[in-house]
Amino acid sequence: MSHIVTRVTTHSRKVCSLYKRSLRNLEAWYMYRYRAVLLRARFDENKDVKDMRVAQQLLDEGEKELFSLIHYQPRQFAYSPGGVAHGREVVPPDWVLDYWHPMEKAAYPEYFARREQRKKEYIEWWEKTYGKPAEPAH
Amino acid sequence: MKNKLRNRNSLAHDSLTTAPAAAAAAAVGTSRKMATLARTLHLVSRIRPSTVLSILPRAAAVGCLHTTSLQEHRGVSRVVQPAIDKTSWCSSSVRDYSSKPPLTLDLIQQRVLLVLKLYDKINPEKLSVESHFMQDLGLDSLDHVEVIMAMEDEFGFEIPDADAEKLLRPADIIRYVADKEDIYD
Numbered sequence: 001m002s003h004i005v006t007r008v009t010t011h012s013r014k015v016c017s018l019y020k021r022s023l024r025n026l027e028a029w030y031m032y033r034y035r036a037v038l039l040r041a042r043f044d045e046n047k048d049v050k051d052m053r054v055a056q057q058l059l060d061e062g063e064k065e066l067f068s069l070i071h072y073q074p075r076q077f078a079y080s081p082g083g084v085a086h087g088r089e090v091v092p093p094d095w096v097l098d099y100w101h102p103m104e105k106a107a108y109p110e111y112f113a114r115r116e117q118r119k120k121e122y123i124e125w126w127e128k129t130y131g132k133p134a135e136p137a138h
Numbered sequence: 139m140k141n142k143l144r145n146r147n148s149l150a151h152d153s154l155t156t157a158p159a160a161a162a163a164a165a166v167g168t169s170r171k172m173a174t175l176a177r178t179l180h181l182v183s184r185i186r187p188s189t190v191l192s193i194l195p196r197a198a199a200v201g202c203l204h205t206t207s208l209q210e211h212r213g214v215s216r217v218v219q220p221a222i223d224k225t226s227w228c229s230s231s232v233r234d235y236s237s238k239p240p241l242t243l244d245l246i247q248q249r250v251l252l253v254l255k256l257y258d259k260i261n262p263e264k265l266s267v268e269s270h271f272m273q274d275l276g277l278d279s280l281d282h283v284e285v286i287m288a289m290e291d292e293f294g295f296e297i298p299d300a301d302a303e304k305l306l307r308p309a310d311i312i313r314y315v316a317d318k319e320d321i322y323d
Contacts, residue, residue, distance in 0.1 A: 016303075020299070076296075078295075080295070
């Protein structure tokens with residue numbers, strides 16, 4: 001239930017994701033380079049399996065193995081989710097600019113004029129691609 | 139007091155200090171500050187004993203530390219300019235997450251190409267900025283994963299899988315890093 005699949009990922013992408021996570025896990029333990037080469041050999045020997053059922057089963061076994069061997073305190077990059085600096089700098093979303101006071105907007109007339117123009121163009125593009133929005137029935 | 143100070147300074151001089159400490163050292167002139175400085179250097183040299191690498195820039199810094207101690211001995215207090223160039227990323231063996239070295243597009247390109255040349259499965263003669271990993275250089279998708287991991291380690295931030303599968307040339311990687319780090323020149 002917690003692991004709802006939200007995107008369609010191909011088998012090769014799942015394999016690559018497993019490989020990357022297992023390499024990072026390996027980095028967290030010890031003797032990285034030697035074991036990384038061994039891991040790569042393990043992935044390579046099953047590279048040419050054409051039967052998708054076998055391939056899927058191998059992938060599942062790999063995921064279980066990774067889960068059992070995961071490090072208790074993996075080293076994470078600062079800005080990635082789970083790292084120390086994640087969410088440290090919040091970039092305000094674009095629509096906040098629309099809520100500026102008119103006196104503040106008057107300080108940047110050219111930019112806001114261009115912004116209105118851009119909004120019009122965006123609406124035109126949207127209606128061209130997806131059609132006009134349906135009128136509310138009532 | 140002065141004897142003890144000179145001994146402390148020579149101790150710090152023996153264990154080559156780190157760049158920031160030396161830069162801090164270089165900006166100081168008076169004797170009271172030298173005492174606290176020597177104490178910090180002593181602490182710093184205890185925390186990081188393994189920075190006895192890349193002798194040249196550090197030796198320059200330590201040289202100016204030595205000159206400040208001599209000047210202090212003579213009773214002249216003067217602010218000494220730091221002699222190291224902190225922007226040369228090749229010489230720093232410690233990665234600081236508080237401040238990265240200033241990047242330009244050219245520097246990013248050099249770093250990316252260097253990392254790729256160091257990789258075993260790539261032929262350095264065939265490597266160029268526009269060469270495709272899979273088609274021109276004959277890499278596998280797992281090799282591609284390894285290359286992306288090397289780039290993550292090099293630049294210090296994580297590249298998610300969705301973005302990583304689109305980065306199939308060194309030029310793409312350079313543009314991606316420049317976008318993430320906000321570099322336009």
